[in-house]
Structures are given as C-alpha cells and as structure tokens.
Amino acid sequence: MKSLFQDLTSLLVQNNIRPSYQRIKILEYLHGHHIHPTADDIFNALISEIPTLSKSTVYNTLDLFISNNLARLLSIEDTEARYDIVMNNHGHFKCVSCGEIFNFDIDIENTVIKELDGFSIKDKNVYFKGICAKCLQANTHE
C-alpha cells in the first residue's frame, strides 16, 4: 500500500514537476489542511520541519502548482492571497467577523453565460461575505 507521500510524489511526476522535498511537503500541507491558508501560514507550518525553507520557495511552489492546476488561488481576501487544492463546484464564504472561510457546494460549472459566448473560461469563483452562524449567535448574547 502506498503512502500519501508516495501518492503526492506520483501526482507531481504525472504533472512533470520534479518532486523535491519542499514541493511534496507543501502539497501534503495543502491536502491535509483545507483551511485556505496564506503563503505565510504554509511557511510557518513547515519551517520547523524544514528549517532552511524560504518564503520564496513557498511562493514559487504555489505558483507552480497553480500553473499546473494542482492548486487554486483565492482572491476573497483583500490583503493576502489564499490557496486551496483544486476542487470543483464549490464556493467560498468569508465571515467578516471571525475571518474563517467556509466552503459550500454550488454548481456553477454548468451555468451558461450567453454574454461570454466566444470567451475561454478557465476559472470560476464564487465568493460570498457576511457573518457566519457562530458569530451571529455570539453577537446575540452581548
């Protein structure tokens, strides 16, 4: 039985990406933490395991993953970019109170936009903002 490490290595090789230790670890982190981390989150999570890790590597690797469709960039945040592994048909909700980002199912893939006829659509994102149920309840008790 293959380990996750081996699976992720294969995934990189399949995409013609040389499976360096840093790349595997970053990919492993994305697969294990669907919390829409920032580049900084990823760096901080891995620095103890890879003491020589550089932020440049994190940025380079994320860009590489995005180019190869292994990761996705979320622009829901104004200040920092966030990253996620690629999953289809889901949107993101950001709670402006606690900052957490939630996934939700939405089928946008099959929606035909006639105004975009003749356009090549490569990426579809649905971003909602508001206040999550937990924060709404917390406010009620004030």
Place this chain on the structure above:
Amino acid sequence: MKSLFQDLTSLLVQNNIRPSYQRIKILEYLHGHHIHPTADDIFNALISEIPTLSKSTVYNTLDLFISNNLARLLSIEDTEARYDIVMNNHGHFKCVSCGEIFNFDIDIENTVIKELDGFSIKDKNVYFKGICAKCLQANTHE
C-alpha cells in the same frame, strides 16, 4: 431639471454623507466610468481637476462608499483592489491576456445555499477568469 452633480449630491446626503467636492467627484467618476478602476486610476483621472487631491482621500472615500453600499470592492485582481458602483446580479470576467474586466448577467441573488443556512450573507461575487473573444482571435492570427 437637476444635474448629475446635484443628483449625486442628493445621493450622498440621503446616505448621511457630507457632500464634499472630492466625494462628489469620485462618485461622479464611478458613475461615468464602469471600467472597474483601481484607486490609482481614480486618483490619476481626477488629479488634474483637483490638484490638491490626495490618495488618502481616494482610499478614505472609497471605504466610506463601500460602508454605505454606494460602491463595491472587487477582489478579482490579485495585486490591486478595484471598485465599481453597486449593481445587482452581475458577475465579473477578467481576461488574463488583456486585463480587461467584463460584466455579465448572472442571477446569484436567488440561489439558496443550504449549507449557509443561519449565515448572514451580505455580499455575493462571481468571478470568472480566462481569455476574452478578442484576445482569442488575436492569438489565432499569430
């Protein structure tokens, strides 16, 4: 017959915003230029008419408009924030080749997301990316 300037002044007053010259001009620009400008675009467009204008004022004013739901922030761009007047039920398509941002009609207001039951949704954005028809044609002729 009232002028646009007067109309926009009234709009600000209705929202309890003191109608300063800078605010009216920035609102006027947003109404007249649906090109999803950056703060810098707005600053550069108005600096000749308002030589004392400061970028701080542009940022402050845009924040104020957003708080009062007169403008909307687009996070489609990774590098710079873009702004638009508030219009319902439309998404944004960004051409990664020429950079232009297109509006398109999409009815997301009436979509019910059961996973977000109990959440207060304040803002819904649909962002697509890809290559516009014009750029696709241009590439064909290479």
Place this chain on the structure above:
DNA sequence: TAGTAAATTTATAATAAGTACAATGTTATT
C-alpha cells in the same frame, strides 16, 4: 564516477498597495 549543465532553493533587496497618523483646512453650530 568525476565533471558539467540544468533545475531548485535560498537570502536579500526592491516594489508597491494600502494604512496610520498628525497637521492643516473646511464646515456647521452655538
């Protein structure tokens, strides 16, 4: 298997959008 070329990582410096803040100017109120 040593030597070389290519790819990758790293550290540092540079860039630039956005924010904080204090000073100045303007408007409203008494």
Place this chain on the structure above:
DNA sequence: AATAACATTGTACTTATTATAAATTTACTA
C-alpha cells in the same frame, strides 16, 4: 466670532509579493 466636528492632505510606515543573484541539489554525459 469662537469653537467643535468633520474632511483633506502629506508623510511615513507596514507588509505581501516579486526580482535577482548566489548557493545548493539533482540529472546527465563522457
């Protein structure tokens, strides 16, 4: 007119991201 509240401005600062070049690792070839 005096004063308080509000708005604008300019400067300095913060910080995410990018650019670059050196160092390191890996792959390739003789």
